[in-house]
Amino acid sequence: MSPARYPQILDDPLRNRGTAFTAEQRRVLGLDGLLPPAIESLDEQVARSIEVFRRRPRPIDQYLYLRELQDTNLVLYYRLLVDHLEEVLPIVYTPTVGLACQRFHRIFRRPRGLTLPYTERHRLPELLGNRRQPSVDVIVVTDGERILGLGDQGSGGLGIPIGKLALYTAIGGLDPGRTLPIVLDVGTNNEERLADPGYLGWRHERIAGPEYEDFVERFVQAVETELPRAMIQWEDFASHNARPILDRYRDRICSFNDDIQGTAAVAVGALRGAIRVAGSRPRDQRIVVLGAGSAAIGVADEIRQALVDDGLGADEARRRFWVLDVDGLLTEERSDLSPEQRVYARPASEDLSAGATLADVVWAVRPTALLGLSTARDAFTEEVVRAMASHCERPIIFPLSNPTARSEADPADLERWTDGRALVATGSPYPAIQRHGGEVPVSQSNNVYVFPGVGLGVVAAQAARVTDRMLRAGSAALGALSPALRDPDAPLLPPISALRDVAAEVALGVAVAAVEDGVAPERSREDLRARIARARWSPVYPD
Ligand SMILES: NC(=O)C1=CN([C@@H]2O[C@H](COP(=O)(O)OP(=O)(O)OC[C@H]3O[C@@H](n4cnc5c(N)ncnc54)[C@H](OP(=O)(O)O)[C@@H]3O)[C@@H](O)[C@H]2O)C=CC1
Ligand SMILES: CC(=O)C(=O)O
Numbered sequence: 041m042s043p044a045r046y047p048q049i050l051d052d053p054l055r056n057r058g059t060a061f062t063a064e065q066r067r068v069l070g071l072d073g074l075l076p077p078a079i080e081s082l083d084e085q086v087a088r089s090i091e092v093f094r095r096r097p098r099p100i101d102q103y104l105y106l107r108e109l110q111d112t113n114l115v116l117y118y119r120l121l122v123d124h125l126e127e128v129l130p131i132v133y134t135p136t137v138g139l140a141c142q143r144f145h146r147i148f149r150r151p152r153g154l155t156l157p158y159t160e161r162h163r164l165p166e167l168l169g170n171r172r173q174p175s176v177d178v179i180v181v182t183d184g185e186r187i188l189g190l191g192d193q194g195s196g197g198l199g200i201p202i203g204k205l206a207l208y209t210a211i212g213g214l215d216p217g218r219t220l221p222i223v224l225d226v227g228t229n230n231e232e233r234l235a236d237p238g239y240l241g242w243r244h245e246r247i248a249g250p251e252y253e254d255f256v257e258r259f260v261q262a263v264e265t266e267l268p269r270a271m272i273q274w275e276d277f278a279s280h281n282a283r284p285i286l287d288r289y290r291d292r293i294c295s296f297n298d299d300i301q302g303t304a305a306v307a308v309g310a311l312r313g314a315i316r317v318a319g320s321r322p323r324d325q326r327i328v329v330l331g332a333g334s335a336a337i338g339v340a341d342e343i344r345q346a347l348v349d350d351g352l353g354a355d356e357a358r359r360r361f362w363v364l365d366v367d368g369l370l371t372e373e374r375s376d377l378s379p380e381q382r383v384y385a386r387p388a389s390e391d392l393s394a395g396a397t398l399a400d401v402v403w404a405v406r407p408t409a410l411l412g413l414s415t416a417r418d419a420f421t422e423e424v425v426r427a428m429a430s431h432c433e434r435p436i437i438f439p440l441s442n443p444t445a446r447s448e449a450d451p452a453d454l455e456r457w458t459d460g461r462a463l464v465a466t467g468s469p470y471p472a473i474q475r476h477g478g479e480v481p482v483s484q485s486n487n488v489y490v491f492p493g494v495g496l497g498v499v500a501a502q503a504a505r506v507t508d509r510m511l512r513a514g515s516a517a518l519g520a521l522s523p524a525l526r527d528p529d530a531p532l533l534p535p536i537s538a539l540r541d542v543a544a545e546v547a548l549g550v551a552v553a554a555v556e557d558g559v560a561p562e563r564s565r566e567d568l569r570a571r572i573a574r575a576r577w578s579p580v581y582p583d
């Protein structure tokens with residue numbers, strides 16, 4: 041009798057083991073001759089793969105190599121990510137993922153996730169039904185309009201949900217067969233893409249207004265019908281859509297906005313560590329924020345809450361912020377502010393007028409903390425930083441914009457300009473700072489510290505919504521892990537290598553808060569902890 045043949049297994053990334061198929065498995069599945077004769081363990085596969093990865097000349101080549109691995113063998117891909125997280129994170133995620141989105145149409149090889157074009161708006165349930173994953177726990181969806189700080193990348197924005205979901209699995213431990221990246225292709229206003237004959241998205245200017253809202257509504261309805269239990273993470277929407285979408289759907293479906301809420305959760309966690317090291321209190325802070333988009337206002341809102349929790353009245357807390365956008369300081373006389381921005385508008389009676397620059401504001405306000413979510417590269421100039429350091433013993437300076445090419449400052453410059461006094465966290469990864477002959481790691485205040493734990497907590501608790509208290513609990517869990525709380529010379533956030541442990545703690549905080557808020561079934565803390573451990577998928581070949 042001839043043996044069974046199942047060569048298709050080599051094309052199924054969820055079940056393929058490549059060179060790790062044993063002799064018996066090869067014989068039974070009819071794979072003899074289809075694979076090189078060497079039989080490797082998973083560890084040996086990882087060792088060989090990371091070597092290949094390291095030999096790729098440019099970050100984008102390394103990105104492509106990892107994407108190939110992801111499309112070929114998911115256990116090997118995730119094991120490599122888990123074992124070498126610090127090394128591969130800048131490739132899978134910011135900054136390289138930004139370049140991958142910009143070049144999406146040039147590097148496209150195999151489809152992953154779903155592209156839902158506006159032209160197919162009447163068929164969204166059918167398109168969603170075409171997905172490869174029968175069950176889905178988490179969807180990350182973007183419309184590609186504000187990809188990191190790189191602006192409109194149209195359908196190339198799909199690279200971001202792919203990257204985020206890779207981290208939901210590598211860090212949070214969510215089953216990769218139950219995650220779904222999606223781009224809503226509503227056109228693009230990126231002239232370069234529209235003029236590029238190779239662009240793969242819908243070649244049309246972005247739809248907006250009621251048509252756009254109707255399309256998002258159709259998408260949500262399709263998810264409600266097809267995948268009613270899936271959590272949706274809204275990602276990299278431009279400000280004018282990010283907040284309205286969050287407000288419209290957060291009480292209707294299980295969803296949150298990573299850029300507004302996840303970023304705030306990690307920034308507050310890092311800030312708490314920095315304030316402790318500076319020897320002060322949240323209520324003592326004067327905070328200047330460069331950027332007034334959805335991420336900046338989300339971060340400011342959560343810090344404001346922390347100031348109130350520390351004893352300031354609501355109005356007093358609000359008056360501790362000076363927020364600037366591309367046109368300068370937000371002031372009451374400006375007519376172009378959204379309601380969320382207007383909260384931070386400075387009264388006309390103050391000395392600083394609309395149009396005041398960052399340097400003007402820093403000289404006048406003498407801030408204790410300076411945060412950047414502006415996409416404005418090198419905006420924290422030597423003049424601004426020295427001015428801040430001249431009145432503040434431990435200036436807290438967080439250039440949080442991504443990718444690296446959009447960062448407001450380089451930590452090495454901040455170190456020099458403040459004689460090593462600045463307490464720094466960045467959005468994208470930076471090399472360690474040299475100090476007194478040693479190396480001091482730079483903390484990466486990025487929502488990657490939070491969203492994998494949010495997903496894990498929601499799945500383990502079977503939460504039906506993502507409430508503010510759930511995110512605050514995740515932020516508090518992260519803040520409690522700040523190494524700086526125990527050693528003032530230590531980094532503000534745990535190292536990247538500890539992200540899996542961080543995710544478990546964040547998940548527990550999120551899950552407990554979900555139960556307390558009545559959006560998840562009643563369960564004890566210990567029960568939730570056990571469910572979190574059980575919910576985690578591990579990159580090993582099953583027996
Ligand atoms: N570290 C992290 O975890 C995260 C970082 N980010 C980063 O934050 C940045 C902003 O994101 P998001 O808020 O969503 O983006 P938006 O486009 O919504 O906001 C950008 C804001 O910056 C302002 N701005 C632009 N240029 C300047 C300038 N030269 N000087 C002062 N302000 C300027 C804009 O003003 P105007 O509207 O008037 O043009 C706008 O208020 C991005 O780089 C993103 O990658 C976002 C989420 C998470
Ligand atoms: C990190 C992230 O979500 C952003 O920069 O948009």
Ligand SMILES: [Mg+2]
Nearest residue numbers: 188275276299
């Ligand atoms: Mg984002």
